[in-house]
Amino acid sequence: MTAAIFLFLGLFLAVLGGLTTFLRSDGLHRIISLNIAGSGVFLALMAAPGGEEGVDPVAQALVLTGIVVAVAISGVALVLLARLAELGGRS
Amino acid sequence: MTELLDAAVLLLAVTGAIFFLGGSLGLLRFPDVYTRLHALTKADNVGLGLLALGAALHLGDPWLIGRLALLWILVMAAGTVSCHLLAREAHREGRTSWRR
Amino acid sequence: MVVLDALLALVLAGVAVATLNGLRRFRAVVLFVVFGLLLALIWARLGAVDLALAEAAIGAGVTGALLMAALDRLRRTESSRAVAGSAPSLWPVVLVALAAATVGMVAVLSLEPAGRPPVAFHLGASGVDHPVTAVLLAFRAWDTLLEVAVLVAAGVAVRAVGVVPSPPSTEAGPLQAGLLRLVVPVLVVLAVYLLWRGSHAPGGAFQAGALLAAAGVLVQLTRVPGPMDRPALWQRPAETIGLAVFTAAALITAALDVPLAWPEGWSKLWILTIEAGAAISIAVLLMRLFAGGAPVAAATSDPGKGRS
Numbered sequence: 001m002t003a004a005i006f007l008f009l010g011l012f013l014a015v016l017g018g019l020t021t022f023l024r025s026d027g028l029h030r031i032i033s034l035n036i037a038g039s040g041v042f043l044a045l046m047a048a049p050g051g052e053e054g055v056d057p058v059a060q061a062l063v064l065t066g067i068v069v070a071v072a073i074s075g076v077a078l079v080l081l082a083r084l085a086e087l088g089g090r091s
Numbered sequence: 092m093t094e095l096l097d098a099a100v101l102l103l104a105v106t107g108a109i110f111f112l113g114g115s116l117g118l119l120r121f122p123d124v125y126t127r128l129h130a131l132t133k134a135d136n137v138g139l140g141l142l143a144l145g146a147a148l149h150l151g152d153p154w155l156i157g158r159l160a161l162l163w164i165l166v167m168a169a170g171t172v173s174c175h176l177l178a179r180e181a182h183r184e185g186r187t188s189w190r191r
Numbered sequence: 192m193v194v195l196d197a198l199l200a201l202v203l204a205g206v207a208v209a210t211l212n213g214l215r216r217f218r219a220v221v222l223f224v225v226f227g228l229l230l231a232l233i234w235a236r237l238g239a240v241d242l243a244l245a246e247a248a249i250g251a252g253v254t255g256a257l258l259m260a261a262l263d264r265l266r267r268t269e270s271s272r273a274v275a276g277s278a279p280s281l282w283p284v285v286l287v288a289l290a291a292a293t294v295g296m297v298a299v300l301s302l303e304p305a306g307r308p309p310v311a312f313h314l315g316a317s318g319v320d321h322p323v324t325a326v327l328l329a330f331r332a333w334d335t336l337l338e339v340a341v342l343v344a345a346g347v348a349v350r351a352v353g354v355v356p357s358p359p360s361t362e363a364g365p366l367q368a369g370l371l372r373l374v375v376p377v378l379v380v381l382a383v384y385l386l387w388r389g390s391h392a393p394g395g396a397f398q399a400g401a402l403l404a405a406a407g408v409l410v411q412l413t414r415v416p417g418p419m420d421r422p423a424l425w426q427r428p429a430e431t432i433g434l435a436v437f438t439a440a441a442l443i444t445a446a447l448d449v450p451l452a453w454p455e456g457w458s459k460l461w462i463l464t465i466e467a468g469a470a471i472s473i474a475v476l477l478m479r480l481f482a483g484g485a486p487v488a489a490a491t492s493d494p495g496k497g498r499s
Contacts, residue, residue, distance in 0.1 A: 002196045006233060007299060009200045011292035013207055019284045020211045028216050028261065029278075032223050035254065036207055039230055046237055048299050049307075055238040057310045057322035061331060064323070065338045067245050068397055068473075072345040075257050075480030079349045082264035082483060086353070165377065172370045179364065 006047035013040025027081040031074055038070045096148060103145030110138030123189035124181045132174040136167050196236055203229045212281045216265070220258040227251025240393035241323045244385075248401035253477050256408050260481055264356050318458025320391040327395065328462045332451040336437045339469055343434050346476040354487040355420050363413040371413050378406040386470055390459060396466035400473025407478040419482035426486065430479065433472025437465050 017037025021030050042063040049056050117130025143163045147156040206229060210222040227250045234243040310322045310330070317329035327335050382402040389395030411417035419426070440461060441450050453461040 001193050002236065004296070004300070005193075005196055005200045006237060008292050008296050009204060009233075011295040011299075012204060012288050015288040015291040015295075016207060016211065016284060019287060020281070023279050023284065024211075026216070028258070028265065029211070029219055032219050032258070033211050035223065035250075036210065036226065039226075039250070042242075043230070043233065044295075044299075046234070046239055046242070050304065053307065056307055057326050058308050058331075060239050060241055060323045061326040061334075063239075063242055064245050064327070064397060065334060067242070067250050068338055069341050071249050071254050071257070071477070072342050072480070074254055075477075076345045076348045078257050078261035079352050079480070079483045082261045082268075082356075083353045085265050085268045086356075161377075165374065168370055168373055172366050175364075175366050 003047045003050050006043055010040045010043030010045075010047055013037065014044060016040070027084075028078075031077050031081070035070060035074060038066065042066055100145045100149045103141050103148065107138045107141030107145065110134045110141060114138065124186055125178055125188055128174050128178055132170050136163075136170055139163055139166055199229065199233060199236065203233065208281060208285060211284075212278070214278050216262055220255065220262055223258065224251050224255040227254065241395065241398070244393060244398045245401070248398055248405070253401055253404055253408075253481075256405075256481055260483055263359070264483065267356070318453060319389075319462060321389060321393070321395075323393070324389045324395050324462070328465060329453065329458065332441075335469075336434075336441060336451075339433045339437055339472065342473060342476045343431060346430050346479045349480055349483065350485040353484045355482045355484040358415045358417070358420070362415070367413045371409055375406045375409065378402050382406075382470065382474075386466055387463070389466065390463065396469040397473060399466075400470040401477065403470065403474030404477035404481075407474055408481050411478060411482060417482065419478050420486055422486040422488060426475070426479075429471055429475040431472065433465075433469040436468035440465055 014037050017033045017035070017040055020033040021037065024030050024033060045063055046055070046059055049059065111134065114131045114134030117134065118127050121127045121130055140163050143159040147159050150156070203226065206222055206226045210219050210226055213219065227246060231243045231247040231251065234240075234246055310326060313330070314320065314322060314325055317325035319325050319329065382399040385394040385402065386396060386399040387394075389399075407418065411419055440453075444450050444452055444454070447454065
């Protein structure tokens with residue numbers, strides 16, 4: 001039951017963040033919504049098995065890798081955004 | 092004996108939660124940034140201390156108690172410095188204190 | 192307990208909608224950090240303690256710091272306070288997301304449960320006692336190697352985009368310096384502890400690296416110039432040591448037998464060495480991402496703002 005709630009939450013966040021990334025026009029907001037979409041996907045991945053036999057360590061390792069890659073990508077995107085604004089482009 | 096311990100844990104946890112609630116109420120209801128910072132920082136630190144004490148009594152393992160104490164000290168340090176920095180910036184921006 | 196979980200899920204959904212709604216960037220960043228911390232609670236509820244540690248440290252902490260740094264740079268370049276383009280109403284999106292989530296739930300729950308990989312069965316062969324560390328560094332070490340490479344690539348990209356922005360005008364006060372003296376040694380000790388703990392309990396290189404990065408960000412914020420601002424000999428080796436150690440280990444084991452198959456009986460030593468290198472690199476690379484550019488020598492006054 002716990003896992004089902006979080007599975008629904010994860011799918012909801014994934015679609016919410018994904019759609020908002022396309023609907024917002026500001027770069028910072030888009031990076032945030034992309035991160036939220038990613039978190040939703042991780043939540044769905046972890047909650048999908050259903051949790052009877054404990055946590056799946058392979059899924060945990062996958063999501064851990066995902067979190068680190070997400071921060072790396074967010075970092076580069078943010079630096080690109082700031083640099084673009086400094087050079088006079090539209091952010 | 093365990094009933095007494097459980098009652099103490101419950102009392103500490105509930106009091107801690109009340110302190111947190113009070114801090115949040117202060118954040119929402121106080122008139123200016125300085126009073127809000129004051130309410131939030133003080134109440135949240137005390138609330139965390141009470142919760143940590145309750146958790147320590149409940150768990151009993153000395154290593155865990157040490158780690159909970161370290162947690163409380165670190166959160167207090169971070170909260171204090173954050174509060175100071177926010178108040179300093181508000182002062183530099185020229186925000187005046189609320190007068191009656 | 193289900194009521195608690197439902198409440199937590201509801202609050203997280205509310206915070207997510209509040210984050211994505213609205214025009215002000217600062218508000219969105221702060222709410223995103225709250226989102227990350229609540230998500231860490233949810234990971235703990237699901238029993239994934241490694242993820243809770245990583246989400247709190249990396250997802251909420253480091254990403255929040257990166258967002259704040261970018262926000263500061265954007266504020267300094269933009270003349271007007273007004274922000275952020277258009278913000279369409281979020282309610283249609285919420286309804287679509289709810290509908291899609293329902294469809295997705297039905298689809299996922301109708302699937303046959305797949306067999307779990309037998310990690311617990313093979314745990315003894317990996318050399319460590321913690322299943323997640325075993326998967327990360329013994330069974331799927333190739334993926335972790337590539338993950339470290341992604342971080343190094345991010346560091347290279349950030350260096351290539353421009354130089355670090357000029358430091359802020361407000362000086363750090365005595366309280367910040369005092370906090371540094373208290374907190375940085377504690378963070379270093381905690382990082383080493385988490386690194387060692389990863390072999391038998393939740394912990395590991397990424398969480399340890401994030402703690403060291405937090406200490407580094409504190410130093411970067413307090414000292415002017417910070418450790419990432421001026422070119423120094425230790426920077427490039429520190430950024431690449433994780434990838435170098437990992438690749439060296441892969442090549443050595445390839446020459447011996449099978450690549451990334453740690454030798455019998457020595458696996459724990461190999462894994463800890465690789466994790467130590469990875470933690471250092473992760474810390475310095477995250478600090479580089481926070482600093483936001485390549486280091487610049489003191490003589491150059493123009494950090495590259497405006498057209499050259």
